[in-house]
Amino acid sequence: MRRLSSLLPSVTGLARPARPACALLCQHHARPLSTTQAASAGHNKWSKIRHRKGAADIQKGIMRVQHSKMITLQSRLHGPDSAQTAAAVTAAKKAGVPKNVIEGAIARGQGRSAMGTALDALTLEVIMPPGVALIVDVETDNRLRSLEDLKHLVKTHKGRVGSSAAFLFTRRGRVVFDASGDPSPSLDDVMEDAIEAGAEDLDTDADGNVVVWTQPNMTTAAMESLAPRFGGRVLSSEIVWDPNEETKVKVDAAGDAQTLGDLVAALQEYPEVQAVYANAAKGTISDEEWSWVENSLDS
Structure with a gap:
C-alpha cells in the first residue's frame, strides 16, 4: 500500500473384395458423426x-x-x-x-x-471494448510512419484511435529502487529524504522494491537524491500514466480480455513503443484470462 498523504501403402494388382451395398450406405451416413467428433477434438x-x-x-x-x-x-x-x-x-x-x-x-x-x-516523443490515445482507455507512449524517428503502423494495429484489434483518453489518467513520476541488496533501507529509513526530494507517496511493489511517486518534473531529482541510499540500484525512473481509480473499467467478458491482451502484446512488440497503460480492471473473468492483459501492461 502507498504511504504519505503491481500456452496402408497401396498394394497394386490385388483386388479388394467388394463391400455390401448396405455397408457402404451405413458408412456413408455414419461418417459425418465421426468426422464431427474428430474435428472437435482437434x-x-x-x-x-x-x-x-x-x-x-x-x-x-x-x-x-x-x-x-x-x-x-x-x-x-x-x-x-x-x-x-x-x-x-x-x-x-x-x-x-x-x-x-x-x-x-x-x-x-x-x-x-x-x-x-x-527521436520524437508521441502519445497515442486508444479506446478498446468494453470502453477501456489506453495510453501508448512512443519514441520515433518518423512520426507519420509510426502513426500509420499503430493506427492499423489498433484497428485490426477492434479499437479506435484519437478518442480522448488522457483525462482518465494522472501523469506522475515514478522511481523504483532495488531494496534487495546492501544497503537496503526501509520506507521509514528513506521517508525524510524522499520528502525533501519531492516525493508525494512511498510504496513497495510485489518484490519488495521501494517505489517513490513524485510530480513529473521532480522525477529526476528524486532519483538522483535517493539513489545513493540504495547503492545506486535504480530499477526504473520514468513518467507514467497512472489510471484514476474512479474511472477504471472492469473487463467481464473473456473475449474482451483476449482482444485487449492481444493488442497490448502487439503494441509492446512494436520497436518504437516505450510503454502501454490502461484503465482496465479485472471483472468477473478468471485469473488466467485476466493475466493475458495484466502481464503485458506497464503499471
Whole structure:
C-alpha cells in the first residue's frame, strides 16, 4: 500500500473384395458423426496449444521489453559505455534478446535511433471494448510512419484511435529502487529524504522494491537524491500514466480480455513503443484470462 498523504501403402494388382451395398450406405451416413467428433477434438487440442504458445510469446515479449528498458535507463543515466550499461547488455544477451534490440536500446538512452536520428516523443490515445482507455507512449524517428503502423494495429484489434483518453489518467513520476541488496533501507529509513526530494507517496511493489511517486518534473531529482541510499540500484525512473481509480473499467467478458491482451502484446512488440497503460480492471473473468492483459501492461 502507498504511504504519505503491481500456452496402408497401396498394394497394386490385388483386388479388394467388394463391400455390401448396405455397408457402404451405413458408412456413408455414419461418417459425418465421426468426422464431427474428430474435428472437435482437434479444435480443442489446437486451442490449448495456441493458448500455451500465446502465453509463452507474451512472457518472451515481456522479458525483451524489460531488458530493453533497463539498457535504455543505464545508457541514459551512466552513458552507453558505462559498466552499468555493459552489465545490462550482458544480462539481455544471456536472456536471448536480439542484437538489434540491444543496440536500439542503447541508442534510445542517448535520445536517438540506432541509425543516429533524433527521436520524437508521441502519445497515442486508444479506446478498446468494453470502453477501456489506453495510453501508448512512443519514441520515433518518423512520426507519420509510426502513426500509420499503430493506427492499423489498433484497428485490426477492434479499437479506435484519437478518442480522448488522457483525462482518465494522472501523469506522475515514478522511481523504483532495488531494496534487495546492501544497503537496503526501509520506507521509514528513506521517508525524510524522499520528502525533501519531492516525493508525494512511498510504496513497495510485489518484490519488495521501494517505489517513490513524485510530480513529473521532480522525477529526476528524486532519483538522483535517493539513489545513493540504495547503492545506486535504480530499477526504473520514468513518467507514467497512472489510471484514476474512479474511472477504471472492469473487463467481464473473456473475449474482451483476449482482444485487449492481444493488442497490448502487439503494441509492446512494436520497436518504437516505450510503454502501454490502461484503465482496465479485472471483472468477473478468471485469473488466467485476466493475466493475458495484466502481464503485458506497464503499471
